[in-house]
Amino acid sequence: MSANNGNLLEVKDLRTYFHTEDGTVKAVDGISFELKQGETLGIVGESGSGKSVANLSIMRLIPEPSGKIVSGSVVFRGRDVLKLSTREVRNLRGRQIAMIFQDPMTSLNPFMRISKQLMETTRLHLGYSKQKARDHAIKMLEHVGIPDARERASSYPHEFSGGMRQRVMIAMALSCQPELLIADEPTTALDVTIQAQILELIKRLKAETGASVILITHDLGVVAGMTDHTIVMYAGKIFEQASTKELFEKPGNPYTRGLLRSVPDPMAEQGKLYQIPGLPPDLAHLPPGCPFAPRCERAEEICRSEFPPFVQLTPYHQSLCHFANEVYSESSRAS
Amino acid sequence: MTDKPNKPLISIRDLMVHFPVGGGLLFSRSSQVVKAVDGVTLDIYPGETFGLVGESGCGKSTLGRAILRLIEPTSGQILFRDQDLAHLSPAAMREQRRHLQIIFQDPYASLNPRMTVNQIIGEPIETFRLAHGPAKRARVQELMELVGLSSRFLKRYPHEFSGGQRQRIGIARALAVDPDFIVADEPISALDVSIQAQIMNLLDRLRREKNLTYLFISHDLRAIRHVSDRVAVMYLGKIVELAEAKAIYSQPLMPYTKALISAVPVPDPRIEATRRRIVLEGDVPSPINPPRGCRFHTRCPYAIEACSDIEPQLVQIKPNHFAACIRISPEQPEIERVAPGTAPGLRQRSAAATA
Numbered sequence: 001m002s003a004n005n006g007n008l009l010e011v012k013d014l015r016t017y018f019h020t021e022d023g024t025v026k027a028v029d030g031i032s033f034e035l036k037q038g039e040t041l042g043i044v045g046e047s048g049s050g051k052s053v054a055n056l057s058i059m060r061l062i063p064e065p066s067g068k069i070v071s072g073s074v075v076f077r078g079r080d081v082l083k084l085s086t087r088e089v090r091n092l093r094g095r096q097i098a099m100i101f102q103d104p105m106t107s108l109n110p111f112m113r114i115s116k117q118l119m120e121t122t123r124l125h126l127g128y129s130k131q132k133a134r135d136h137a138i139k140m141l142e143h144v145g146i147p148d149a150r151e152r153a154s155s156y157p158h159e160f161s162g163g164m165r166q167r168v169m170i171a172m173a174l175s176c177q178p179e180l181l182i183a184d185e186p187t188t189a190l191d192v193t194i195q196a197q198i199l200e201l202i203k204r205l206k207a208e209t210g211a212s213v214i215l216i217t218h219d220l221g222v223v224a225g226m227t228d229h230t231i232v233m234y235a236g237k238i239f240e241q242a243s244t245k246e247l248f249e250k251p252g253n254p255y256t257r258g259l260l261r262s263v264p265d266p267m268a269e270q271g272k273l274y275q276i277p278g279l280p281p282d283l284a285h286l287p288p289g290c291p292f293a294p295r296c297e298r299a300e301e302i303c304r305s306e307f308p309p310f311v312q313l314t315p316y317h318q319s320l321c322h323f324a325n326e327v328y329s330e331s332s333r334a335s
Numbered sequence: 336m337t338d339k340p341n342k343p344l345i346s347i348r349d350l351m352v353h354f355p356v357g358g359g360l361l362f363s364r365s366s367q368v369v370k371a372v373d374g375v376t377l378d379i380y381p382g383e384t385f386g387l388v389g390e391s392g393c394g395k396s397t398l399g400r401a402i403l404r405l406i407e408p409t410s411g412q413i414l415f416r417d418q419d420l421a422h423l424s425p426a427a428m429r430e431q432r433r434h435l436q437i438i439f440q441d442p443y444a445s446l447n448p449r450m451t452v453n454q455i456i457g458e459p460i461e462t463f464r465l466a467h468g469p470a471k472r473a474r475v476q477e478l479m480e481l482v483g484l485s486s487r488f489l490k491r492y493p494h495e496f497s498g499g500q501r502q503r504i505g506i507a508r509a510l511a512v513d514p515d516f517i518v519a520d521e522p523i524s525a526l527d528v529s530i531q532a533q534i535m536n537l538l539d540r541l542r543r544e545k546n547l548t549y550l551f552i553s554h555d556l557r558a559i560r561h562v563s564d565r566v567a568v569m570y571l572g573k574i575v576e577l578a579e580a581k582a583i584y585s586q587p588l589m590p591y592t593k594a595l596i597s598a599v600p601v602p603d604p605r606i607e608a609t610r611r612r613i614v615l616e617g618d619v620p621s622p623i624n625p626p627r628g629c630r631f632h633t634r635c636p637y638a639i640e641a642c643s644d645i646e647p648q649l650v651q652i653k654p655n656h657f658a659a660c661i662r663i664s665p666e667q668p669e670i671e672r673v674a675p676g677t678a679p680g681l682r683q684r685s686a687a688a689t690a
Contacts, residue, residue: 046527047498161618191390191554193615196598200614218528221557221600225607245604262532263602264561266584272539273561275532279497295529 007075008179008212009035009058014072016050016057019065023284027053027067029236035180040206040213042227042244044220044259048280050236051216055182058214059099060089076180095125098173102185104165108157114141115153118172125176140171144201163194167201174205181206184216199226220263224248229316232256235281235291238310242317252311252319252328254298290322298323343378343414344516344548345402350375350411350421352394352401356623369622371397373572375411376649379516384542384549386563386580388556388595390619393569395552399518402550403435404428415516433463436509440521442501446493452479452504453489459511478507482537499530503537510541518550523558535562556599560584568592571622571630574649578656588658588668591631629660637662637670641678650680 016028028050035041045051056062058074060081074081076097081089093099101107109117118137122128128136134153141149144167157165166186173181183202187195199222206213215226223230223244230247232240232255240253251257261274278295281287287294293303302322311324321327352372371394379385389395400406402413404420413420420431439445446455456475460466466474476486482503493501502522509517519538523531539562542549553559559566563580568591576589587593594613601607615634620626626633632642639662647659652668663670664679673679 046529163618191619192556192598193390193594194618195600196612196614197616199600200612219600220528220602221607224602224604225600248602248604259528260602262529264532264535264557266557266560266596266599266601270561270580273532273536275536276529277533279499279530280527 006036007034008037008077010073010075011054011058012073012075014054014057014074015070016053016062016067017070018067020284025283026236026286027283028057030072031233031236031238033231033238033241035212035214037179038210038212039229040215040227042223042230043214043216043233044218044223044230045233046218046280048235048283049233051233052184053236054233055099055184055214055216059093059097059182060084091125094121094178095176096178097180097182098176098178099182099184100166100169100173100186102188104162104169104189105157107169108165110157113154113156114160114168118153118168118175121172121175136175137171140175141168144168144171144174144205145197146171161194162190163197166190166194166198170198170201170205174209174211177209178211180212180214182214182216185218186215187222188217188219195222202226220248220260232259235283235286237291237320238318239292239321240317240319242313246314246317250317250328250331252313252317252324252331253321254296254323254327255292256319257327257331258295258297290320298327342381344381344416345379345550346412346414347375347377347379347398347402348412348414350398350401350413351409352397352406353409367623370572370625371622372401372408373625375569375572375574377567377574377577379548379550381515381548382542382546383564384539384551384562386559386566387550387552387569388554388559388566389569390554390595392571392619392622394572394622395554395569396520398569399437399520399550399552403432403437403518405437433512434515435518436512436514436516437518437520438502438505438509438522440524442498442505442525443493445505446501448493451490451492452484455493455504456507456511459508463512465512474511475507478511481510481541482507483533497530498526499533502526502530502534506534506537506541510545513545514547516548516550518552520552521554522551524553524555531558538562556584556596568595571619571625573630573659575631575660576656576658577649578653582653582656586653586656588652588656588663588670589631589660590635590637590670592658593670637673639676639678641681645678645681647680 012032014028014031018025018027031054043051057069115137119133122133122136138149138153141153146152146167187198217223227244230244231238234255240256258276262276264273276295281291289304289306290308293299308320308322310318310320312318313328350372351374353368353370356367356369375398387395397406401408408421453475456478457471460471460474479486484503523534551562560580566580566583567574568576570591576592587596594615597613617634620633628643628645629647632638645661647661649657649659652658652663652665661678661680662673667673667679
């Protein structure tokens with residue numbers, strides 16, 4: 001696959017391992033996916049599934065030497081990010097690929113005025129003069145809905161509420177018009193009404209700028225409303241990927257199906273909630289066979305001994321499961 | 336639980352919890368107060384799960400803690416078995432704690448890292464002299480099995496457990512004294528989706544088996560809807576709506592509740608693509624200087640001038656469905672259909688006053 005088939009990003013067989021006292025943790029273990037220009041991709045998973053590490057790897061932000069990208073390629077606009085020099089990567093980050101994190105308080109410098117933090121990126125990447133950078137910073141703050149942006153720009157982060165800080169982070173991330181925005185749990189620390197504001201903002205800005213977005217979240221509701229495609233991760237692997245509509249309607253993996261069923265449906269009658277039994281696996285000591293087998297309601301002997309195949313269900317729908325076809329046809333019948 | 340027994344287990348009457356906020360100077364008497372809980376009245380009936388929902392800073396956790404006197408109430412009453420907990424002496428209150436327990440949000444911070452599971456769960460048993468020696472150990476093992484932990488782990492320390500397992504330890508500790516009432520303060524918020532379902536089911540099973548009554552505090556409306564019999568919505572220290580869980584979700588009356596419910600993402604792309612979302616503007620105002628009148632009027636799409644003057648009372652709009660909003664009344668419960676600029680709730684109140 002070349003870069004001119006509409007893919008902005010192509011990740012192939014990415015593996016990121018961490019060396020701990022407990023042994024090697026394969027946080028990301030051979031994942032591949034593509035992202036088209038202008039698309040929003042959701043990556044869902046529980047803690048420890050590798051969803052954040054995958055994206056830190058794309059940005060080359062894995063803390064070394066404890067962590068290491070051991071193989072794979074991350075081709076962004078035709079260039080392999082993993083092969084770039086440190087300087088080239090730095091030029092890419094913030095300019096073409098921007099990232100926002102869960103906790104806006106820890107990602108902003110508490111000692112620096114908001115305006116100055118916003119000016120840093122444009123002065124560095126776009127070579128703006130001080131005045132031009134300041135004007136641009138204020139324009140960006142207005143753009144993300146900060147009231148009285150001109151006055152508020154000289155505030156410090158602690159003078160802003162959580163939602164406002166996240167708006168500042170988004171303004172900063174978008175100030176160089178990146179082609180890819182990676183948002184790692186951008187609304188997890190926020191209240192629901194503020195979450196709704198931020199999600200609307202991301203949607204609007206995406207439509208205006210045409211940027212592609214990778215949205216990492218544990219909230220299936222957020223994925224359902226925001227994304228075109230969805231990847232479900234578990235134990236460092238992609239367990240399922242499909243268009244968001246298809247994934248929610250016809251899951252082809254028992255883990256995805258279990259996750260969907262364990263979210264309470266407000267419209268349904270109360271009763272016992274479906275629960276996935278057991279605990280997420282210890283990544284340093286994975287069982288042989290399928291890592292989800294110990295918790296899977298559908299597991300058979302083969303699941304405990306052999307690693308499952310990545311089954312192609314439709315041209316855009318794959319599932320890592322020995323019984324992917326069966327699970328898929330069960331959900332197709334149900335829907 | 337529609338057929339309520341007549342007598343509530345806990346009755347809260349006009350409870351206030353105000354915190355002074357200092358100007359920073361050591362000897363200066365601060366004049367400002369945060370009204371974290373500002374006049375809450377509600378009844379919790381035996382055997383029910385009462386859900387308390389709201390955004391951060393609305394006072395829901397403070398209310399939960401004030402009931403157990405973990406935070407001292409400023410005024411008001413907390414009636415439990417013909418006693419007013421708010422006015423008990425510390426010694427008398429300590430005795431009552433046997434019947435009233437709490438489960439915390441963060442299973443990492445609420446367990447002593449230097450104590451084994453045996454010691455953690457055994458501590459309340461010792462404190463209240465319920466058992467000792469082999470009997471105590473047997474009781475701890477029984478509690479562990481009850482919450483789904485293998486009693487093989489008796490000698491382990493909290494760090495050896497996952498978040499979900501730690502929450503089970505916290506639940507076992509709360510159950511150790513055989514309480515009647517448990518405040519569950521965001522018990523699932525720190526947990527993964529698949530583990531949340533496990534803990535919700537566990538709490539529900541224990542409630543039925545042990546005849547417990549819960550105050551379930553959460554910001555998660557989906558969880559609240561699932562576990563609760565009745566739900567109260569809090570905003571800036573006040574209860575703004577109270578009804579059965581199903582009713583509050585399917586037919587919210589107060590504009591804030593409507594916005595809150597519409598903001599919850601639904602895990603179904605077809606619904607998400609079509610549904611109308613009320614996106615509130617702005618942030619929750621500071622509880623130090625809350626807006627006059629209705630505290631929600633600064634963000635309310637339906638606010639009229641009167642809303643900034645008159646503080647709405649929690650009134651019954653539909654059977655067992657209470658809301659605090661002057662723009663609706665039992666005759667006009669749907670705010671979308673109320674004539675612009677009118678406040679039917681006000682007319683009704685003044686009519687009641689003259690009657």
